[in-house]
Amino acid sequence: xxxxxxxxxxxxxxxxxxxxxxxxxxxxxxxxxxxxxxxxxxxxxxxxxxxxxxxxxxxxxxxxxxxxxxxxxxxxxxxxxxxxxxxxxxxxxxxxxxxxxxxxxxxxxxxxxxxxxxxxxxxxxxxxxxxxxxxxxxxxxxxxxxxxxxxxxxxxxxxxxxxxxxxxxxxxxxxxxxxxxxxxxxxxxxxxxxxxxxxxxxxxxxxxxxxxxxxxxxxxxxxxxxxxxxxxxxxxxxxxxxxxxxxxxxxxxxxxxxxxxxxxxxxxxxxxxxxxxxxxxxxxxxxxxxxxxxxxxxxxxxxxxxxxxxxxxxxxxxxxxxxxxxxxxxxxxxxxxxxxxxxxxxxxxxxxxxxxxxxxxxxxxxxxxxxxxxxxxxxxxxxxxxxxxxxxxxxxxxxxxxxxxxxxxxxxxxxxxxxxxxxxxxxxxxxxxxxxxxxxxxxxxxxxxxxxxxxxxxxxxxxxxxxxxxxxxxxxxxxxxxxxxxxxxxxxxxxxxxxxxxxxxxxxxxxxxxxxxxxxxxxxxxxxxxxxxxxxxxxxxxxxxxxxxxxxxxxxxxxxxxxxxxxxxxxxxxxxxxxxxxxxxxxxxxxxxxxxxxxxxxxxxxxxxxxxxxxxxxxxxxxxxxxxxxxxxxxxxxxxxxxxxxxxxxxxxxxxxxxxxxxxxxxxxxxxxxxxxxxxxxxxxxxxxxxxxxxxxxxxxxxxxxxxxxxxxxxxxxxxxxxxxxxxxxxxxxxxxxxxxxxxxxxx
Amino acid sequence: xxxxxxxxxxxxxxxxxxxxxxxxxxxxxxxxxxxxxxxxxxxxxxxxxxxxxxxxxxxxxxxxxxxxxxxxxxxxxxxxxxxxxxxxxxxxxxxxxxxxxxxxxxxxxxxxxxxxxxxxxxxxxxxxxxxxxxxxxxxxxxxxxxxxxxxxxxxxxxx
Numbered sequence: 001x002x003x004x005x006x007x008x009x010x011x012x013x014x015x016x017x018x019x020x021x022x023x024x025x026x027x028x029x030x031x032x033x034x035x036x037x038x039x040x041x042x043x044x045x046x047x048x049x050x051x052x053x054x055x056x057x058x059x060x061x062x063x064x065x066x067x068x069x070x071x072x073x074x075x076x077x078x079x080x081x082x083x084x085x086x087x088x089x090x091x092x093x094x095x096x097x098x099x100x101x102x103x104x105x106x107x108x109x110x111x112x113x114x115x116x117x118x119x120x121x122x123x124x125x126x127x128x129x130x131x132x133x134x135x136x137x138x139x140x141x142x143x144x145x146x147x148x149x150x151x152x153x154x155x156x157x158x159x160x161x162x163x164x165x166x167x168x169x170x171x172x173x174x175x176x177x178x179x180x181x182x183x184x185x186x187x188x189x190x191x192x193x194x195x196x197x198x199x200x201x202x203x204x205x206x207x208x209x210x211x212x213x214x215x216x217x218x219x220x221x222x223x224x225x226x227x228x229x230x231x232x233x234x235x236x237x238x239x240x241x242x243x244x245x246x247x248x249x250x251x252x253x254x255x256x257x258x259x260x261x262x263x264x265x266x267x268x269x270x271x272x273x274x275x276x277x278x279x280x281x282x283x284x285x286x287x288x289x290x291x292x293x294x295x296x297x298x299x300x301x302x303x304x305x306x307x308x309x310x311x312x313x314x315x316x317x318x319x320x321x322x323x324x325x326x327x328x329x330x331x332x333x334x335x336x337x338x339x340x341x342x343x344x345x346x347x348x349x350x351x352x353x354x355x356x357x358x359x360x361x362x363x364x365x366x367x368x369x370x371x372x373x374x375x376x377x378x379x380x381x382x383x384x385x386x387x388x389x390x391x392x393x394x395x396x397x398x399x400x401x402x403x404x405x406x407x408x409x410x411x412x413x414x415x416x417x418x419x420x421x422x423x424x425x426x427x428x429x430x431x432x433x434x435x436x437x438x439x440x441x442x443x444x445x446x447x448x449x450x451x452x453x454x455x456x457x458x459x460x461x462x463x464x465x466x467x468x469x470x471x472x473x474x475x476x477x478x479x480x481x482x483x484x485x486x487x488x489x490x491x492x493x494x495x496x497x498x499x500x501x502x503x504x505x506x507x508x509x510x511x512x513x514x515x516x517x518x519x520x521x522x523x524x525x526x527x528x529x530x531x532x533x534x535x536x537x538x539x540x541x542x543x544x545x546x547x548x549x550x551x552x553x554x555x556x557x558x559x560x561x562x563x564x565x566x567x568x569x570x571x572x573x574x575x576x577x578x579x580x581x582x583x584x585x586x587x588x589x590x591x592x593x594x595x596x597x598x599x600x601x602x603x604x605x606x607x608x609x610x611x612x613x614x615x616x617x618x619x620x621x622x623x624x625x626x627x628x629x630x631x632x633x634x635x636x637x638x639x640x641x642x643x644x645x646x647x648x649x650x651x652x653x654x655x656x657x658x659x660x661x662x663x664x665x666x667x668x669x670x671x672x673x674x675x676x677x678x679x680x681x682x683x684x685x686x687x688x689x690x691x692x693x694x695x696x697x698x699x700x701x702x703x704x705x706x707x708x709x710x711x712x713x714x715x716x717x718x719x720x721x722x723x724x725x726x727x728x729x730x731x732x733x734x735x736x737x738x739x740x741x742x743x744x745x746x747x748x
Numbered sequence: 749x750x751x752x753x754x755x756x757x758x759x760x761x762x763x764x765x766x767x768x769x770x771x772x773x774x775x776x777x778x779x780x781x782x783x784x785x786x787x788x789x790x791x792x793x794x795x796x797x798x799x800x801x802x803x804x805x806x807x808x809x810x811x812x813x814x815x816x817x818x819x820x821x822x823x824x825x826x827x828x829x830x831x832x833x834x835x836x837x838x839x840x841x842x843x844x845x846x847x848x849x850x851x852x853x854x855x856x857x858x859x860x861x862x863x864x865x866x867x868x869x870x871x872x873x874x875x876x877x878x879x880x881x882x883x884x885x886x887x888x889x890x891x892x893x894x895x896x897x898x899x900x901x902x903x904x905x906x907x
Contacts, residue, residue: 081845222838223843226837229843229849238785239775241779290768290772291772365794414846415881653884653886654883657883658881661883680789688889689876
């Protein structure tokens with residue numbers, strides 16, 4: 001039995017980091033399930049307390065918190081850490097209510113277990129699953145972990161009161177020290193853990209008044225994973241090594257929807273190091289002693305594909321079909337108020353636009369990877385799992401085991417942005433299928449190459465939007481919008497619970513009807529059936545709905561001769577948080593001061609709510625020839641209480657970079673059903689020199705419960721930049737990624 | 749064929765396909781997992797190691813080409829510049845998912861080893877081959893500058 005998650009933080013120099021990986025594994029093998037390396041290794045304890053010797057050698061174990069005799073406090077994270085900072089934010093919530101010292105905090109991944117570790121944000125929708133997504137990790141854990149921290153604190157206090165023979169009400173806890181002033185008693189958490197574990201769990205605890213928070217909201221709370229991630233010590237699924245482990249790569253159909261007709265493994269098996277070639281539902285797996293042999297084996301493999309059911313259209317053709325749909329009358333109504341059709345002809349200022357959005361790959365830096373050990377009555381999976389429950393059920397279905405016989409060990413993921421949350425558990429299913437096809441005779445590690453990743457589908461859906469908007473003499477706006485794009489949830493297990501009246505919110509939400517107070521609005525949707533698999537991509541539908549909305553509203557402001565910020569504010573009367581974020585961004589950007597228009601400079605703004613968080617951004621650009629340089633971004637975010645403000649800022653910076661990558665260069669195209677891009681030379685992504693030199697993030701003060709920050713920073717950046725480019729050049733950018741030369745030609 | 753090389757100061761011997769990229773020899777055979785696979789085409793920099801001090805993409809470097817050479821991976825990074833870079837990375841909380849950061853740090857350490865006071869343009873040139881999908885670039889730039897500031901040692905009086 002291997003430790004399910006290894007937090008090899010190595011905070012004490014020379015502890016974990018000095019071990020070889022093999023020693024490390026042996027240690028964790030001995031440890032048994034449920035214990036972490038951090039607890040076992042000498043030297044890994046927290047500095048300062050000196051608890052160990054006299055303390056009762058027992059931890060206080062609770063579902064979300066473990067206080068160990070060595071004085072470490074380990075928070076059990078039910079959420080995947082993929083960079084968004086939950087391994088810092090979740091411990092901060094517990095540490096606050098516990099009055100722990102930040103230095104004693106640790107974190108480990110929870111096992112796959114529902115309902116205990118389900119994501120409570122989705123329970124009202126009828127989804128009872130453990131997963132990380134929709135920017136919900138902090139929001140849905142907020143009450144749960146405050147309770148957990150306060151409960152552990154109460155048990156420590158009760159233990160101290162009992163030991164010292166003093167009233168519990170007189171016992172204080174501060175910065176990891178439990179004390180009684182009158183008797184001058186003091187103890188560390190570690191010293192009290194054993195007796196705290198024997199105290200009754202209080203039925204009710206009192207949570208802190210947010211005004212007295214010490215850790216939550218502290219400007220800089222160091223990330224718990226920064227050291228491991230700066231020393232090469234952080235373990236990802238791709239780093240897992242098990243005795244006798246083999247490595248697999250999979251040959252998949254060259255076009256989506258293709259199937260294996262036949263294959264000849266002779267040449268593949270002749271490659272030194274190749275041990276098995278097996279067919280699985282998604283292709284043919286080549287298994288070797290190491291990655292190199294598996295990869296060479298796959299190159300030698302001969303597969304004949306059945307492409308009778310494959311998608312053979314290219315993106316040029318698809319876009320043409322989408323455009324025709326958008327111009328047609330038939331569509332599903334998404335939102336309706338007033339009479340847009342009747343009001344539009346009376347508008348005194350009108351704008352219209354047709355928008356094209358390409359498929360986008362997530363391109364996580366760690367390619368999809370999972371390790372599987374399959375036994376007769378047990379299946380173990382190591383992966384950067386974003387959807388533990390669906391993954392567990394998928395593996396159970398493949399192996400014929402019960403879900404509770406599938407053990408998922410969630411490791412840190414090298415990025416996800418939605419990619420590791422596939423409703424059909426694509427890569428977890430693959431590794432399980434390979435383990436099954438090879439009879440479980442060895443542990444098997446599946447690695448996707450970058451080419452597998454870029455050509456592998458699960459893209460942000462291709463989209464076409466058509467908008468006509470106008471403003472009448474009384475300042476009333478009429479807005480008619482058609483959205484054409486594939487559904488993400490249609491045909492998945494989520495369809496029955498998330499698809500409402502035939503509408504997929506992950507295709508159409510975040511449109512103008514929700515975001516602005518408009519008198520006349522009509523939004524409709526066409527859902528084309530295309531064989532290219534699509535998925536949520538950091539901020540999902542908002543990647544396109546925010547764009548067309550914020551560009552058209554800006555063009556409408558321009559048509560009306562009004563200031564873009566002032567114009568937006570007129571239609572945000574029912575959206576006070578939009579107003580707050582927009583005003584803060586404008587103020588910090590110096591919006592009220594004239595912006596120099598010489599030298600190709602321009603300034604633009606956008607505001608958007610997604611996942612319960614409102615973000616406004618002001619972008620300043622320089623256009624030189626056809627090159628767009630984003631010089632400065634000022635971002636304001638209202639995410640309720642900012643639990644870890646520096647992580648919030650990091651997420652805004654990150655989301656701006658991710659969104660800029662899509663705006664400036666991101667594009668997956670297909671020709672006759674074949675993906676044209678294979679690696680980073682063709683699927684270009686943002687690099688350091690493309691990142692704005694200045695990215696300022698300002699947090700709107702709030703006493704509301706926290707909302708998410710992983711995704712909401714992405715939607716506003718592309719429209720803010722497009723609006724800045726239009727301010728600089730007069731050129732409207734309605735096709736992504738931006739191609740200023742093409743846009744100039746189109747407008748000429 | 750046996751290939752001898754020095755990794756993080758230790759003599760190591762590898763009996764692998766000489767065409768095997770150094771990356772996979774390091775990861776799968778020497779069991780040093782800090783060096784990451786990102787693209788296999790020297791396009792993303794996640795696999796960056798130092799070969800005789802020079803930053804090199806190990807994913808396209810055949811192991812035979814480094815026979816007899818000295819390789820430093822993130823696990824063995826011990827130069828003053830390397831330590832300064834790692835300290836700055838931790839102090840500024842640069843990493844998010846962290847996966848690319850070994851490569852970022854190896855590139856930054858090599859940059860500061862050769863050019864202790866780089867300009868923004870120098871940083872662009874040295875770091876443009878390292879992709880970070882989390883977009884930690886703002887902090888990477890700041891951390892390189894902070895590490896450079898930490899490397900400045902006052903000149904002895906009279907020199």
